[in-house]
Amino acid sequence: xxxxxxxxxxxxxxxxxxxxxxxxxxxxxxxxxxxxxxxxxxxxxxxxxxxxxxxxxxxxxxxxxxxxxxxxxxxxxxxxxxxxxxxxxxxxxxxxxxxxxxxxxxxxxxxxxxxxxxxxxxxxxxxxxxxxxxxxxxxxxxxxxxxxxxxxxxxxxxxxxxxxxxxxxxxxxxxxxxxxxxxxxxxxxxxxxxxxxxxxxxxxxxxxxxxxxxxxxxxxxxxxxxxxxxxxxxxxxxxxxxxxxxxxxxxxxxxxxxxxxxxxxxxxxxxxxxxxxxxxxxxxxxxxxxxxxxxxxxxxxxxxxxxxxxxxxxxxxxxxxxxxxxxxxxxxxxxxxxxxxxxxxxxxxxxxxxxxxxxxxxxxxxxxxxxxxxxxxxxxxxxxxxxxxxxxxxxxxxxxxxxxxxxxxxxxxxxxxxxxxxxxxxxxxxxxxxxxxxxxxxxxxxxxxxxxxxxxxxxxxxxxxxxxxxxxxxxxxxxxxxxx
Amino acid sequence: xxxxxxxxxxxxxxxxxxxxxxxxxxxxxxxxxxxxxxxxxxxxxxxxxxxxxxxxxxxxxxxxxxxxxxxxxxxxxxxxxxxxxxxxxxxxxxxxxxxxxxxxxxxxxxxxxxxxxxxxxxxxxxxxxxxxxxxxxxxxxxxxxxxxxxxxxxxxxxxxxxxxxxxxxxxxxxxx
Numbered sequence: 295x296x297x298x299x300x301x302x303x304x305x306x307x308x309x310x311x312x313x314x315x316x317x318x319x320x321x322x323x324x325x326x327x328x329x330x331x332x333x334x335x336x337x338x339x340x341x342x343x344x345x346x347x348x349x350x351x352x353x354x355x356x357x358x359x360x361x362x363x364x365x366x367x368x369x370x371x372x373x374x375x376x377x378x379x380x381x382x383x384x385x386x387x388x389x390x391x392x393x394x395x396x397x398x399x400x401x402x403x404x405x406x407x408x409x410x411x412x413x414x415x416x417x418x419x420x421x422x423x424x425x426x427x428x429x430x431x432x433x434x435x436x437x438x439x440x441x442x443x444x445x446x447x448x449x450x451x452x453x454x455x456x457x458x459x460x461x462x463x464x465x466x467x468x469x470x471x472x473x474x475x476x477x478x479x480x481x482x483x484x485x486x487x488x489x490x491x492x493x494x495x496x497x498x499x500x501x502x503x504x505x506x507x508x509x510x511x512x513x514x515x516x517x518x519x520x521x522x523x524x525x526x527x528x529x530x531x532x533x534x535x536x537x538x539x540x541x542x543x544x545x546x547x548x549x550x551x552x553x554x555x556x557x558x559x560x561x562x563x564x565x566x567x568x569x570x571x572x573x574x575x576x577x578x579x580x581x582x583x584x585x586x587x588x589x590x591x592x593x594x595x596x597x598x599x600x601x602x603x604x605x606x607x608x609x610x611x612x613x614x615x616x617x618x619x620x621x622x623x624x625x626x627x628x629x630x631x632x633x634x635x636x637x638x639x640x641x642x643x644x645x646x647x648x649x650x651x652x653x654x655x656x657x658x659x660x661x662x663x664x665x666x667x668x669x670x671x672x673x674x675x676x677x678x679x680x681x682x683x684x685x686x687x688x689x690x691x692x693x694x695x696x697x698x699x700x701x702x703x704x705x706x707x708x709x710x711x712x713x714x715x716x717x718x719x720x721x722x723x724x725x726x727x728x729x730x731x732x733x734x735x736x737x738x739x740x741x742x743x744x745x746x747x748x749x750x751x752x753x754x755x756x757x758x759x760x761x762x763x764x765x766x767x768x769x770x771x772x773x774x775x776x777x778x
Numbered sequence: 779x780x781x782x783x784x785x786x787x788x789x790x791x792x793x794x795x796x797x798x799x800x801x802x803x804x805x806x807x808x809x810x811x812x813x814x815x816x817x818x819x820x821x822x823x824x825x826x827x828x829x830x831x832x833x834x835x836x837x838x839x840x841x842x843x844x845x846x847x848x849x850x851x852x853x854x855x856x857x858x859x860x861x862x863x864x865x866x867x868x869x870x871x872x873x874x875x876x877x878x879x880x881x882x883x884x885x886x887x888x889x890x891x892x893x894x895x896x897x898x899x900x901x902x903x904x905x906x907x908x909x910x911x912x913x914x915x916x917x918x919x920x921x922x923x924x925x926x927x928x929x930x931x932x933x934x935x936x937x938x939x940x941x942x943x944x945x946x947x948x949x950x951x952x953x954x
Contacts, residue, residue, distance in 0.1 A: 354941035357811035358924060359804065363945045426814040426941075429853060 303478045310470035311463065318462050322455035329451040333444055337418060338411050341439055344377075345411075345422040349435040352382050352424050356390060356432040364391035371437075378417065379438040382424065390433065406434035416441055480509040484516060497524035559627065567624040570617045577617065581610040619746035622677070623731070626753050631671045638666040638711065641676055642700045645683050658687050658696040666702050666711065668778045674754045675778075681747040682713045682774050688741055689717030689772065708777050716771040720764075728764055751776075804922050805915055806844040809876060809900060812913065813853045815942035816931075818873055818896050829859040833869060835888065836878030838862055866891055877901040877911070885909055889930075896934055907949045912936070916947075925949050 300308070348367060355364040364382045371377040371393050379401035380393040387405045401417070411420035417438050424433045480503070487501035497520050503513045584607045592600055639662055646660045660683070668675070683698060690696030699714045720728070720735050727733045729752040732745040755762040758778045766772035813830055830853050834840065848858035861872065869875055869888065875897050877888055882903045889899060889910045902915035907927040912934070914925040924946035931938050 351941065354815060354939065354945045357814065358808055358942070358945045359921070360945040426811075426939075429814045430851065432811075 302481055303474055306474035306478055307467070307470045310474065311466055314466035314470075315463060318459050318466075322459050326448070326451045326455050330444065330448050333447040334413070337439070337441075337443060338420075341418055341420050341437060342411055342422070344371075345420050345435055345437045348380070348437065349422045349424045352435060353426040353432055356382060356384060356424050357426065359384075359390070361391050365393070365395075367391075368393035374439075376439050376443050377437065378440050379436075381436040383434040383436065385431065385433050387434075401438050403436065406436060409434075413441065476504070477509070480504045480513060484509075484513060487516070487520075491520060491523075497521075497527055563624045563627050566620055567628075570620045570624065573617055574614065577610055577614055581607060581614070584610065616744050616746070619744045619750070623746055623750045623753065626674065626677065626750050626757075629671075629674065631674070631757060633669055633671060636668055636670050636672045636675050638668055638675065638679065639664050639700075641672070642666075642679050642683060645676070645680050648680075649684060649687055653687075656687075656691070656696075658690055658698060661697065661699045661701075663699075663701040666700070668709070668711070670758050670778050671754075674757070678751050678754050678776070681751045685747065685774075686713060686715035686717065686772075688743070689719075689736075690715050691717070691741065693717055710775050710777050712773060712775055714771065714773040719768045719770050719772050720766040721768055722766060725764060725766070729762065801917070801922065802840050803843055805902065806840055806847040808915070808922065808924075809844065809874060810847050810851065810858070812874060812898060812900065812942075813858075815939035816874075816898050817937035817939070827855050827857075830856045830874075831859045831861055831872045832874045832876065833861045833863050833872035834876045834878065835863045835869060836880035839878060869897065870895055872897050874898045874900060877903065877906070879903050885911065892934070894934060896936055898931070898934075898936055908951060910951050912938075913946070914949075923947065927951060 297305070297308075348370075351367050352364055354360070355367060368380045368382065368391055371380055377393075379397040381397070381402055382390045382392075383406045384390045389402070389404075392402060407421050409421045409423055411418065417440055419436070419438045422435045422437070423431050424435050425431045480501075483504075484501045487499050490499045491497055500517045500520065501513045503510050503517075584603055588600065588603045588607070592603075595603070642660075642662045646662065649658075679700075683700070686698035687696075690698065693716055695716075697716050699712070701714075702709055702711045704710070718736065718741070724735050727735070729748045730745075731749040733749075734743060734745040736743075752762050755776050755778070760777040762774065762776040764772055764774045809832060832844070832848070834844070845860050848860065851858050861868070863869055863872075866888065869892055873896070875888075875892065877885060877899060879902060881888060881901075885901070885903060885906065886909060892899060898913065899911045900913045900915070901911050902917075903911075906914040907925040907930075910927065910930050912927055912931045914927075916923045916925055924942075926938065926943060926946040926948055927950060928938065928943070928948050929950050
């Protein structure tokens with residue numbers, strides 16, 4: 295794991311240990327160095343002192359050539375195992391006495407060397423003058439000490455340093471482990487709280503505060519933030535609840551109204567249907583008897599009587615058409631919808647063929663775009679196309695070059711079907727009346743019609759969930775748009 | 779100075795081949811060295827540059843050796859002076875008095891003459907120390923050993939260094 299990914303606890307402990315370790319190592323190194331340097335100095339001083347004492351004691355032995363005494367004086371070195379060799383040289387440089395009796399040859403210089411003390415080949419050796427007071431020199435004292443004491447001191451210092459280092463590091467670790475919590479705990483608590491808040495979306499949690507330092511400030515700020523988020527969340531929830539409630543209320547109301555409307559509509563449809571149905575029987579009687587009257591008694595009537603009867607019959611037939619249309623409208627509302635893929639282009643061509651078959655004397659140009667399709671009830675859509683195309687055919691009756699188009703455009707991702715003619719058109723201020731039942735913008739004398747067709751069309755479009763609207767200019771044609 | 783002495787010593791050794799001469803060679807050095815281990819300072823104030831006088835009473839066995847040994851040497855600022863004495867009255871001026879074997883018969887008389895005076899008496903005569911002399915040279919297996927009569931030295935108010943005493947045999951005058 296990379297150091298930067300370590301937990302903050304470990305980082306703090308590591309930093310504290312690193313610093314204290316560094317300090318301790320440097321201190322220990324200084325301690326050991328100081329110990330060794332001091333020890334060497336002390337050792338040299340001690341050897342010098344010892345040499346001077348020995349030299350002072352050996353003056354008489356040298357002055358009066360007493361080798362036994364000289365040996366005896368040197369033999370005092372026995373007490374110190376580090377003293378490996380010593381010798382007394384006479385005035386002329388010959389060896390008078392040695393310690394031990396036969397010292398190793400490499401430890402006994404054959405002649406005295408310059409006075410002084412020096413570390414040589416792992417030994418501390420020294421040469422000191424032997425003189426009585428300020429008088430003439432009687433000879434030279436040689437003394438050699440091994441440096442095991444230095445090594446021992448070094449080893450002892452090293453061991454002490456290592457032990458101190460180990461204890462201090464342990465103590466530092468314990469202290470670091472105990473003290474790092476003061477910094478890491480508030481941070482960990484913050485991190486835990488933050489995690490709890492973000493994972494459980496629980497903004498009611500609060501980070502515990504440990505002190506008034508920067509971490510305390512951070513904790514306070516964090517807690518305040520949580521508090522604000524909590525409040526806002528509550529407000530938001532309240533708003534949402536209110537909104538839901540309102541939507542539910544509205545929906546309920548709308549549903550209620552829809553049901554009411556549905557009921558009213560059904561009632562109305564049923565009423566219209568029964569009325570229309572019931573109206574047909576007497577109408578048939580009127581038409582039938584008018585015909586009987588005209589055929590059987592026509593000769594007995596004068597011209598005015600026959601004309602009146604003719605008018606009765608025309609009105610009756612007109613009323614029958616009206617009733618048929620109304621029944622169709624009612625049926626449109628009541629019929630079951632069977633949705634399927636419908637080829638509108640083909641359907642339009644059928645309608646056109648039908649129109650041209652029944653009225654071969656009129657030449658109207660129909661332009662039908664190929665491949666127009668839609669989802670819907672084929673029977674009802676046929677009614678739509680029939681009505682709109684026949685409208686186009688009908689209202690172009692006074693045009694020298696009548697033309698009706700059936701196309702489609704895509705508008706905002708919706709397919710909009712367009713049926714356009716160059717006929718009588720209409721004034722846009724009556725656009726909202728176009729699709730009302732029995733609403734007519736032209737007189738029957740001008741253009742035939744019951745005023746039910748477009749109402750039927752709109753009802754079908756509505757049942758498909760679509761929209762229908764129209765644009766027009768007087769004498770310049772009308773355009774009908776619908777979606778499904 | 780040590781070098782010069784060593785050189786003088788060597789030349790003396792070369793000059794005098796006989797064992798006897800070698801013996802007095804050593805004795806001359808010892809005489810000279812005594813000055814360093816004996817303290818005359820208890821005697822009344824004197825000129826710090828006054829010469830330290832080594833007197834030889836009787837036949838001189840040293841020849842030129844003693845003169846060569848002390849030549850150019852000083853004790854502090856005091857130079858050494860060798861005097862060969864003929865008369866008893868001259869002995870009081872000495873700091874160190876070497877009594878030759880030739881005077882063996884009248885040692886007591888000589889010692890009586892310097893009794894209680896700060897004169898270090900030295901001799902290689904028989905039983906010199908027991909007879910009241912201060913330092914006696916004794917030949918021991920070709921080596922020269924010292925015998926010291928500490929009482930005699932103390933009586934003369936001379937302080938002999940304990941270091942000198944270390945290398946010597948202490949004797950005392952037998953009580954009668």
